[in-house]
Amino acid sequence: MKKRFLITSIIALSSYASASLVDDAKKAGFTPIPTDIKALMKLVDNPKNSLNKAKVELGKALFFEPRLSKSNLISCNTCHNLATGGVDGVEAAVGHKWTANPHHLNSPTVYNAVFMEKQFWDGREPDLEAQAQGPMQAAPEMAISKEMAVKRISSMSGYKEQFKNAFNDDNITFKKIADAIGAFERTLVTPSRFDKFLHGDKKALSKEEQEGLKTFIAKGCVSCHTGVGIGGGMQKFPLVKPYKYAKVGDFKGDKNGMVKTPTLRNITQTAPYFHNGAVWSLEEAVKIMGETQLGMELNDADTKSIVTFLKSLDGEMPNITYPHLPAVTATTPKPEMK
Amino acid sequence: MKKRFLITSIIALSSYASASLVDDAKKAGFTPIPTDIKALMKLVDNPKNSLNKAKVELGKALFFEPRLSKSNLISCNTCHNLATGGVDGVEAAVGHKWTANPHHLNSPTVYNAVFMEKQFWDGREPDLEAQAQGPMQAAPEMAISKEMAVKRISSMSGYKEQFKNAFNDDNITFKKIADAIGAFERTLVTPSRFDKFLHGDKKALSKEEQEGLKTFIAKGCVSCHTGVGIGGGMQKFPLVKPYKYAKVGDFKGDKNGMVKTPTLRNITQTAPYFHNGAVWSLEEAVKIMGETQLGMELNDADTKSIVTFLKSLDGEMPNITYPHLPAVTATTPKPEMK
Numbered sequence: 001m002k003k004r005f006l007i008t009s010i011i012a013l014s015s016y017a018s019a020s021l022v023d024d025a026k027k028a029g030f031t032p033i034p035t036d037i038k039a040l041m042k043l044v045d046n047p048k049n050s051l052n053k054a055k056v057e058l059g060k061a062l063f064f065e066p067r068l069s070k071s072n073l074i075s076c077n078t079c080h081n082l083a084t085g086g087v088d089g090v091e092a093a094v095g096h097k098w099t100a101n102p103h104h105l106n107s108p109t110v111y112n113a114v115f116m117e118k119q120f121w122d123g124r125e126p127d128l129e130a131q132a133q134g135p136m137q138a139a140p141e142m143a144i145s146k147e148m149a150v151k152r153i154s155s156m157s158g159y160k161e162q163f164k165n166a167f168n169d170d171n172i173t174f175k176k177i178a179d180a181i182g183a184f185e186r187t188l189v190t191p192s193r194f195d196k197f198l199h200g201d202k203k204a205l206s207k208e209e210q211e212g213l214k215t216f217i218a219k220g221c222v223s224c225h226t227g228v229g230i231g232g233g234m235q236k237f238p239l240v241k242p243y244k245y246a247k248v249g250d251f252k253g254d255k256n257g258m259v260k261t262p263t264l265r266n267i268t269q270t271a272p273y274f275h276n277g278a279v280w281s282l283e284e285a286v287k288i289m290g291e292t293q294l295g296m297e298l299n300d301a302d303t304k305s306i307v308t309f310l311k312s313l314d315g316e317m318p319n320i321t322y323p324h325l326p327a328v329t330a331t332t333p334k335p336e337m338k
Numbered sequence: 339m340k341k342r343f344l345i346t347s348i349i350a351l352s353s354y355a356s357a358s359l360v361d362d363a364k365k366a367g368f369t370p371i372p373t374d375i376k377a378l379m380k381l382v383d384n385p386k387n388s389l390n391k392a393k394v395e396l397g398k399a400l401f402f403e404p405r406l407s408k409s410n411l412i413s414c415n416t417c418h419n420l421a422t423g424g425v426d427g428v429e430a431a432v433g434h435k436w437t438a439n440p441h442h443l444n445s446p447t448v449y450n451a452v453f454m455e456k457q458f459w460d461g462r463e464p465d466l467e468a469q470a471q472g473p474m475q476a477a478p479e480m481a482i483s484k485e486m487a488v489k490r491i492s493s494m495s496g497y498k499e500q501f502k503n504a505f506n507d508d509n510i511t512f513k514k515i516a517d518a519i520g521a522f523e524r525t526l527v528t529p530s531r532f533d534k535f536l537h538g539d540k541k542a543l544s545k546e547e548q549e550g551l552k553t554f555i556a557k558g559c560v561s562c563h564t565g566v567g568i569g570g571g572m573q574k575f576p577l578v579k580p581y582k583y584a585k586v587g588d589f590k591g592d593k594n595g596m597v598k599t600p601t602l603r604n605i606t607q608t609a610p611y612f613h614n615g616a617v618w619s620l621e622e623a624v625k626i627m628g629e630t631q632l633g634m635e636l637n638d639a640d641t642k643s644i645v646t647f648l649k650s651l652d653g654e655m656p657n658i659t660y661p662h663l664p665a666v667t668a669t670t671p672k673p674e675m676k
Contacts (some may be wrong), residue, residue: 060400064421065421066419066421066422066427066616067422067427071428071432072426073416073426073428073432081404082660082662083402083403083660083661083662084405084663084665085665086406087406088404088410088411089404089410089666089673090409090410090673090675091673094409094411094675097436098435098436100675125356170522179519264564268665269665270664271665279667280666280668280672307443308512309435317662319659320659320660321522321657321658321662322420322421322492322658322659323421323424323658324420324655325421326419327422327607327609328609328618329428330618330619334618335427335428335429337428337432337436337438
């Protein structure tokens with residue numbers, strides 16, 4: 001990480017000398033979302049859970065499936081609401097029995113989560129398929145057991161055929177449920193004007209946004225917020241100075257204090273910010289990042305400039321047809337509210 | 339009501355003598371959902387809140403809008419989930435702070451609710467627009483004040499223009515929020531095979547379903563479950579014999595003990611049944627109705643026959659594109675979890 005930080009800092013310092021801001025951005029590590037569908041599919045695919053249309057469609061149904069929670073009331077979409085930037089718009093996630101996340105953890109967006117190098121704030125899972133298994137079972141989230149999840153889904157007519165089409169095998173398992181959800185989530189990418197810019201369309205960003213990009217690179221934000229995910233690696237947090245909104249009981253990162261860098265794609269839509277959702281203002285979030293991670297006080301002009309650039313990361317949202325899910329049957333385990 | 343009951347009973351008794359089951363069904367009071375779009379629009383329109391495309395689209399956004407709840411977590415769709423038959427699949431509705439409905443009231447489906455003569459289980463509101471104002475404000479449901487709802491919606495960019503397009507006036511009021519939601523809900527109709535049958539397509543129902551329809555008419559179910567809503571009027575409940583799953587604290591109907599007759603459209607998808615959601619089996623629900631409302635013990639064959647007919651009421655669900663809602667701004671009132 002230190003090496004990466006150093007390299008990008010050198011790039012940042014030298015960037016004003018370069019002829020092309022597009023080249024500078026690429027040198028700084030940004031990669032656009034491919035426009036070519038085959039290249040995109042290759043980028044988002046998981047060889048251990050290869051994408052197909054039936055699996056994505058099944059995964060969408062399961063993503064919106066409230067019967068995958070103990071209560072019948074909570075789906076993946078409750079906390080990762082695809083209508084509101086893939087998040088829930090509250091500080092700490094709230095789940096079964098209105099329980100707030102015990103470590104004050106804010107729900108990260110599911111849009112572009114495929115581009116994160118690891119999953120969860122502490123990066124404990126390698127991919128979306130592994131991630132999806134967690135919240136279903138977690139007591140303060142969906143609170144369902146693997147067994148009950150499989151029983152619920154197996155009991156409803158229609159799902160069996162969908163699993164057969166998706167996996168070429170109609171045996172419904174918890175792993176397959178999570179794999180289908182992961183497959184759907186892999187399709188939730190949102191190409192933005194910044195991607196167009198990286199593809200060479202210089203008019204895709206306004207002058208002010210281009211200035212913002214320069215500031216973003218020059219100040220060193222790009223040392224963590226880079227790649228196709230504009231984030232997604234692991235970094236120490238706080239790195240230089242303390243985080244002023246730390247709360248008692250807060251999440252502390254993995255065993256080395258490393259925290260996953262959130263994506264900045266659609267950042268205007270994913271407030272409140274930080275692992276504990278304590279900050280609602282994007283300007284304030286940028287200033288705090290300057291302090292905690294870069295050890296610098298960003299002035300109002302630089303902050304504004306960076307935020308102007310960040311707005312260009314608002315992406316084109318996928319068109320999602322709301323699913324119609326199968327009815328419960330006599331053998332479907334009943335909801336449990338307690 | 340007594341008169342209506344008598345008339346339909348006479349029709350029921352004489353129905354086997356009729357040449358055409360379609361005619362018998364019409365005589366019994368069934369009306370199909372019009373296939374002609376103009377006739378349908380006229381049927382579902384509210385002259386005080388006339389439908390237009392922009393209003394329906396805005397209403398859809400607001401129906402899925404979790405920022406219309408105090409917590410940011412509950413939308414109309416939470417209890418009237420359009421993915422699961424327009425209901426939540428739990429016995430009593432659960433809302434803010436995981437509060438169960440204090441009168442054990444089960445969430446009725448929003449699909450075809452436009453055809454109900456009145457709204458709410460006690461019929462206290464005349465239409466969907468008036469209904470929509472209730473759950474937003476109710477403490478055990480979305481728990482938001484009119485003022486906070488208006489502030490939240492007004493603070494998010496994009497809504498102002500949508501209100502202007504919908505109402506030809508960009509002043510956002512609580513009434514307009516509810517009116518837009520009502521307009522969207524008016525479009526949630528689900529034509530079924532039974533409607534095709536009523537339109538004259540005799541092959542739309544199988545022989546067994548036609549037998550079921552005869553039983554449904556002959557036994558007198560049609561005395562309440564009739565009209566285009568196949569329900570929707572007010573009736574005393576229980577009428578003849580006690581309801582065996584009555585709970586302490588149960589809802590008791592309006593001041594005269596009258597309860598709104600639920601629609602039977604999509605009844606296979608809206609378990610659990612009755613005002614207190616105590617019954618999960620459709621067969622059992624039919625038998626209980628025989629007892630409490632008609633004072634008769636329906637045998638297994640008749641029950642099965644009626645249920646076979648009821649399955650033909652599963653309708654074609656509308657194609658709903660999941661909305662992408664605007665982001666909160668600095669002036670948006672924050673969620674309150676308590």
